[in-house]
Amino acid sequence: MKQNVQIIQNIMNANDTVAAKTNQRLSENGIFAINIMASPGAGKTSFILKTIESLPESIHLGVIEGDTAPVTIDSDKVKDLGIPVVQINTGGACHLDAPMLDNALPHLPLDELNLILVENVGNLVCPAAFKLGTHASVLIASIPEGDDKPYKYPNIYRGIDVLIINKIDLRPYLDFRMDYFRQGVEMLNPGLVTFEVSCKTGEGIDAWLNWLASKVS
Amino acid sequence: MHELSITENILEIVLKHAKDSEAKEVKTIHLVIGQLSSVIDDCVQFYWDIISKDTIAEHATLNFKRVEARLECQECHHHYDLGKELQPCPNCGSSHVKFIAGTEFYLESIDIT
Numbered sequence: 142m143k144q145n146v147q148i149i150q151n152i153m154n155a156n157d158t159v160a161a162k163t164n165q166r167l168s169e170n171g172i173f174a175i176n177i178m179a180s181p182g183a184g185k186t187s188f189i190l191k192t193i194e195s196l197p198e199s200i201h202l203g204v205i206e207g208d209t210a211p212v213t214i215d216s217d218k219v220k221d222l223g224i225p226v227v228q229i230n231t232g233g234a235c236h237l238d239a240p241m242l243d244n245a246l247p248h249l250p251l252d253e254l255n256l257i258l259v260e261n262v263g264n265l266v267c268p269a270a271f272k273l274g275t276h277a278s279v280l281i282a283s284i285p286e287g288d289d290k291p292y293k294y295p296n297i298y299r300g301i302d303v304l305i306i307n308k309i310d311l312r313p314y315l316d317f318r319m320d321y322f323r324q325g326v327e328m329l330n331p332g333l334v335t336f337e338v339s340c341k342t343g344e345g346i347d348a349w350l351n352w353l354a355s356k357v358s
Numbered sequence: 359m360h361e362l363s364i365t366e367n368i369l370e371i372v373l374k375h376a377k378d379s380e381a382k383e384v385k386t387i388h389l390v391i392g393q394l395s396s397v398i399d400d401c402v403q404f405y406w407d408i409i410s411k412d413t414i415a416e417h418a419t420l421n422f423k424r425v426e427a428r429l430e431c432q433e434c435h436h437h438y439d440l441g442k443e444l445q446p447c448p449n450c451g452s453s454h455v456k457f458i459a460g461t462e463f464y465l466e467s468i469d470i471t
Contacts, residue, residue, distance in 0.1 A: 146379050147467045148371065152389070155367050235360055266396045267360040270463075292444050296394045299457070327453045328429075328444055 156271055159239035163246070163274025167257070173357045174257040176237075176273050178297060179281035180290075181263030184307040186215045187340040188281055189258055193222050195343075195350055200357050203249040205229060205259045207237040215260065225249050236267035239274055256357045265290065269297040277302040277356070284308045288318045291325030298329040303336070305349065310339040361398060365405040371465050372415050381470035384415035388469075392462035393427040393440060418468075427460025 151157065167174050179185045189204060196202060204226040206216040216228040227248040229241050242259060249257065259275060261268045280301045282290055285308060291298045298304075304326060312319075326333055334352065338345035368387065376384050391397055399422045410416050427440035431447035432454040438447070440460060446453045 143385060143469055143471055144379070144381075145467050145469050146375055146381075148375050148465050149467075150371050150465050152364060152367050152371070152463050152465055155370060156363075234363070238363065270360060270364075270396065295440075295444055296396065299394070299461075324446070324453050325444060328446065328455050331454060 153270065153272070156239045159243055160272040160274035163239060163243050164276065166246075167274065167276070170251050170254075171358060172251065172254055172257055173277075174259060174273075174275040176259050176261055176268075176275040176278045177281065178261045178265075178268045178278060178301070179263060179283075180265050180286060183263070183281045183283040183286060184340050185260050185263065185281055186218060188305060188307060188338070189260060190218060190222065191338075191340045191343070191346055192258070192350065192353070193219070193224055195346060197350065197354050200256050200354065201254045203227075203251075203254045203257045205242065205245050205249070205257060207231060207241070207260055207262045209233055209235065209262050225254070231262060235262055235264050236271050237261050237273060238271040242273045242275075256353070265294040265297050269294075269300055279303040279305060281305045281307050282322075284311045284315055284317045288322040289325075291322060291329055295325075295329050298326055298333075301330065301333065303334045303352065304330075306335065306337045307340060309337045309344060310342050361401040362405050362409075364397060365402050365409060368402070368420075368465060369406070369409055369413070369415065372418070372468055373413060375468060376414055376470055379470055381414060381468075383471050384418045384468055385471060386419050386421055386469040387415070388421045388423065388466040390423045390425060390462045390464050390466050392425045392460040394457070394460045395463045397463075423466070425459055425462050428458050429455045430458045431455050 204219045207229045209231050211230045213228050216226045219226040227245045229245050278301045336349045433452040434450040436449035
């Protein structure tokens, strides 16, 4: 005899439960954690390196680097600057998930940190679906990617707390309609905190660091 | 590519509830997926056929109920479908809009024997 069993359960429940535990653990340690997402080549690593360069003394940073291939290109750059770093290789997976972050955290000196930047896998689709347990999500868009990205990848723009528009120094050379881009963002995430920056010239980085300092106790 | 981990989550939820209901076999799984959730039906079914093997949900059919994304204008309260490309309110032109449907991503029910 066929029978229908009502369930109504979020499919991401297993991931979200781990994420909630991670979030609590980080908060108890006095650590503010940020999930940094972007398409490949938008400048995630450059942005982290630029942040490290001008980091206020009160901030004690650790970095987690997510990559789909078994490489240490990004984590080596961070390590060279004397910052504790852990490399996660997802083995082909297109995003980080909460268990991956949970496994990586013990490899950082958590007692010494008050900020962790997690560089997600370069991808505008999948990372949006997986909460990690971080306190804020930052999306880095860049001028060469084009002004239509909020329209083509609406989901990732909906779940973020800060938008960085990187490579702003390239604007004179490219047909990037800032009004069109910003209108798309506004429809998806009204009033989103946004910083226009250039990791090349350093423009706009101070404003981002002020925001960061206001979040880290 | 993230369909595999999503399919694993679905299997875990299904098997737990099937066990709780003392099911012999799971026949159908009803999923509700909003337009804004990036999931490919065929891909989930493909992984399902592999990972559900030798479980009581092995031959289950996945039924995807798709929900179209819909917006509400926060100025004039006009409702409209997202359609293909995100647009300001077609009634008053405002960009002050809010999604009222299309973000669903849940397992609604299972048919069991």
